[in-house]
Amino acid sequence: MEMFVLAIIVFIAAHIGSPSSGISRFPEKLTKELYVNLITDAFETRWKAFGASTENLRTMHNVAIPGLILTKPTIVARGGLEVLGVPVVHLRDDRSVEIKFLAFLEKVRALVDMPRPSSQEEIRRFLGMTTYYSRFLPNLSSITYPLRQLLRKDSKFYWSAACESAFIRLKNELSSDRTLIPYDPSMPLLLACDASPVGISGVLSHMINGVEKPIAFASRSLTPSEQNYSQLDREALAIVFAVDHFFNYLYGRHFKLCTDNKPLTRIFHQHSKIPPMTSSRLLRYATFLSAFDYEVVFKDGESNVNADCFSRAPVNQRSSSGDISINDEVQDVCMNSINQISTEILNSDSIRKETVADVELMDIKAKIETDPELALEYTLDNGILFKGQRVIVPKILRNAVLQELHRTHIGISKMKQLARRYVYWKGIDNDIEHLSRSCEPCAKMKSSPPKAQVHPWDEPQNNWDRIHIDYAGPFQGFWFLIVMDSKSRWAEIKICRTAPTSTSTIEMLSEIFSVHGYPYVMVSDNASIFVSDQFQTFCSAKGIFQKLIAPGHPATNGLAERNVYTLKSRLKAMSEDPAPMQSKIREILFRYRMTPLANNSTPAENYLGRKVRCELDALRPLKHSKNLVYDFHARQLSVGDRVQARYFQRNSNLWKFGSVVRKLGRLHYLIRLDEQPNGVVKRHINQLRRTDVNRKSVTFNDNVEAPDNHPPTTPQGRLYEDVEFYPTHHQPQRNPDNGDNSSLQNQPVVSNQPLQPELRRSGRVRSAPNYLRDYVTS
16 A cells, blocks of 8 residues: 655745746746645645545654755655646655656746756756856766766767766756745846757846846757758747747836847837838747846857757757747648748749749848848748748749739739739839830720829010910810910910911911011920921921921920910900900900019009009099209299290181290290280290280270171280180199190180289399300309
8 A cells, every 4th residue: 555645845045936836827826725725635635536545644853854844734646647847856765755857846847847968068058057057066077077087088979877877967956946946026036049951949037236046947849841941030020939938027117128139129219210121030039028027138159158058959849839829820821821922833833943943042041040130021831932921932933923913904013002012022123114104905995184283384485575465265166276475474465257277377477477576486286287387388488487286185285275275264254244255355465465474463564664553543533753854054034024825726826925924844934925915825945935025005996886897806806816824823733843734725715704813023124244144053
């Protein structure tokens, strides 16, 4: 009958998180009592499963076991019973205690199950790891002596019992509490990762006073497909594996992530964007790591020997992990890209076969193994190269891929968009463009090319250097020849009732040119009127360079075309106006020339250099400009001077006496004739001469009747024919310097009231010498 002992396990580390704990994935959530009860319940449950009675259990107290103190009952059984990874305590027949599996825990399984070295290189790696933790291992030199003997040049590699004993003892030391430290949420975490061609590994440690103290080790071997990864992808896979394996320790905690691959420090940097050409596998790895709070740290290979040893001596993985799921996802994406372009000729097998035969692709496969920068862009999956999620097609299959992309005769842009989802090779865009342009059915169905950017005409140096002409019509029974000046936008329009010909066009243009002169350049369309020999001869004879626009492209002559549209719109709006067409055109031209353009100046101002007055200018008061005359010398008269004025009567020139009553400007005067005392006449200085003859006094007899044949007289009985009456109280106020512009020259004004005598200043009169009487002196 088997003998059993009941005891409870208490750890030397004195808390639940010790390396010997089989429940270290959630130590911070359990107390000692809960852990003890859990272990006890598990043993009792397993014991009852054997059909035995708990009464047959034997209690042992304070049995010394390395790493353990048995103080209370726990269940042990012959044959190595395991519960929650706790080592089985086996009771021998001689009642001695044997520990069959020391610290056989999941967290150190990578170390416990590490295969023995089979070459000097493997021994060097194992000894390198033990040296890395040498400060925690007493008598390390003595223990490693048998292994170091195998590294001698003259010794033959032979794995002896002493070597096996040293190897097991070193593993036991590394997995003991002298080396390992319990997980502490308050201490900083460090995760070291590495990858080799056969495996990947990770070491989780605490940093205590700058010293790296390990918590747990993890490793696994690579699958056949993973062994085909580039070194960059394997290093990235090691990071994802280690983070996923220690998920319960790392999630929600800040930790340092150490790798000996420098490109990965840029790709997985916590504050950097992923390079745009990163492969799909690395993109998914980076997406997975984005959920963690970490800091990427580069660690050279010589300082990363602990993780390197586990990656080169990995253990077989017992269960699926997150990194394998990500790899399966990437493989599904890659296979989906292949399936999208698969035909009878194109499939994964043919692509894999032709990839091996393609020299260019094999060169890329060789380079990504050694060039980390190149490995950022390319992914190798099942012997097929990918760039991102796009299959790199071997050269011999590229024509078939192009035909598949162009099966429904889609355009160049759509072919490129489709290709950028599935396939890639160097120069694929040029091959797509060449295939699409050489396809005859596509060429017959092509639409017009996109319009080029509008190129404005160069502005001429002077007005009328270049003109644009065009015909509008027939419209409302007329044809309209429109001529536009390119610089000033001055417009000329000529009307004809019949269909225009080259002869009539030349006549109308000649009429316009007689006013404005001949231009240097004349722009027109390709109408037969403008391309006839007669018209071209006319242009050549007048020195006019004729520019014809491209047929069917009226935008080149847009200045004339736009005004054709404007003219038709104006005439259509004025269709109810009964005015003749010539009047309408004249009014349209007048309004157009006086209306400001976009530059806030009118065509008239641009062309004539002055403002054109219109009806709206009558709203402003009229202002006369002064005539500035310099060095002006002429005879001057004063008001009251006696003069003889030329008098016109029945085609005879007479001189009559009178007096100056007003001066108009510099040369004109108002004269009251002696014979017409109630009226005045306007005369130029050239029609006046000074005299000293005084006015005669004449009396009239009111009782004498005039004869019947006597001509009409004034109210005072005097004859008048050339008399102009200017009453002083009705005379408008004029500027005396503007006498030449006065409107009183030809309009007689009759006054019913006698003129008031003008007051003269008394005093001694000073007069100039007689020979200067007819001149102005200063």
